[in-house]
Amino acid sequence: MGHTYIEQRTDRTRWFLNDRFGMFIHWGLYAIPARGEWVRSTERLSIEDYQPYFDEFNPVRYNPREWAKKAKAAGMKYAVLTAKHHDGFCLFDSKLTDYKATNTKAGRDLVREFVDAFREEGLKVGLYFSLIDWYHPDYPAYGDRIHPMRDDEAFRRDPATFDRYLDYMHGQVRELLTNYGKLDLMWFDYSYDEMIGEKWRATELMETIRSLQPHIIVDNRLDASGEEGGSIYSKEPSFYSGDFASPEQIIPPSGVVDDNGNSIPWEACITLNNNWGYAAADKTYKTAKTVIRKLVECVSKNGNLLLNVGPDAQGEIPPESLRILEEVGHWMRQNGDSIYGCGQAELPKPEWGRYTRNGNKLYAHLFEESIGPVNLAGLAGKIKHARLLADGSEVFVSRPWNAAMYPDDAYFNFARPEHFTYPLPDERDTVVEIVLNNE
Secondary structure, eight states: OHHHHHHHHHHHTHHHHHHOEEEEEOOSGGGTTTBOTTHHHHTTOOHHHHHHHHHHOOOTTOOHHHHHHHHHHTTOOEEEEEEEOTTOOBSSOOTTOSOBGGGSTTOSOHHHHHHHHHHHTTOEEEEEEESOOSSSTTSOOTTOSSOTTTTOGGGOOOGGGHHHHHHHHHHHHHHHHHHSOOOSEEEEEOOBTTBSGGGGTHHHHHHHHHHHOTTOEEBSTTTOSSSTTSGGGSSSOOTTSOSBBOOBSSOOBTBOBOTTSOBOOEEEEEESSSOSSOBTTOOOOOOHHHHHHHHHHHHHTTEEEEEEEOOOTTSOOOHHHHHHHHHHHHHHHHHGGGTTTOBOOSSOOOTTEEEEEETTEEEEEEOSOOSSSEEETTOTTOEEEEEETTTOOEEEEEOOGGGTTOTTOEEEESSSSTTSOOOOSOSSOEEEEEEEOOO
16 A cells, blocks of 8 residues: 555645745635634634624625735745635535535625635645534533533533534535535545544545545645654555645644655645634734744745635635735745756755755755855866846856865855955855856
């Protein structure tokens, strides 16, 4: 099982490992209370408490074409939208529930508009779908660890009815994979406690997915709740273990490997502030510099970055988010070659920053200014030439007099004489493209 599965996974994830940078979009009724997407759970809100948001949901400024243009301009190559989050509200026109966008004042299938708009811009499309459902009457409530009604005995469920929920959940996945054309990615969220693996009828669900859209890639959360130790990491991954690992709000210290030590596809999902869904009071935004450097860090460890935006109740991405995306996009337009199609360099991490690599092109990402020439440990005699990636200008590779005692290392600098100190052309991340001799 394991071998063919890994070969198929390699085929399916080829585009994903090339594209490296995607947009996550968390959007739903929770944009109205604007206190994050878990508001029902954290504030123990009943369905009745939450109902006013359904009654008034009317995102008059929702224009996914604008979202798609912003994502593309930021250098993102794919996007994933929350078709259904834990609150059970569907942005798509599901025939299996009335709790959906088409029954709100919006009156539209918001998922269909999303997939059409993003495909039009040439981006690949994915959908997030919650395995968890706080609206459905057969989903475990009282005694569950995270359900809004976890402490209310009136919400005790008969375990025998859970299969009704699974039929519903599987039915909705079938709708998404049948009614919206070719999807590139399915992002399930998430397993926890005993709600894991076959509790979701995971083999059956994956068989449905593979029969409907065999090429689609799926995350590993039918099985692992985003933590290490799920079966995607094991020597013999299970049929439903997924195509990529999904570390959340963390970049794994040394990338992600399986129990054999082989790199496996992975993607860090990261918020722009500290919330996934729109949170009006949360102004703790990461800088563009941080986003750029963290994207580079992911790629330097063979990973992707899925960067989240949380549009507001009107359907607009917050202006702070757009400003960051625009600046990241400016950097990507000049330096994207050091990201797309790149991965780990198989060289020790340099003191001044990080390496990414694509074939005989080695990309030096300088985060830190150097005193004198910049050291390339172990690369003496291996370099054909070096250029500043942003503008193609020559970078001087030599061994100046003050570096003579390190015969195995190569050195470069941005101007002459090479033993002087020069400022970094881009303090966020200066990228030097080093073409290596064909060894």
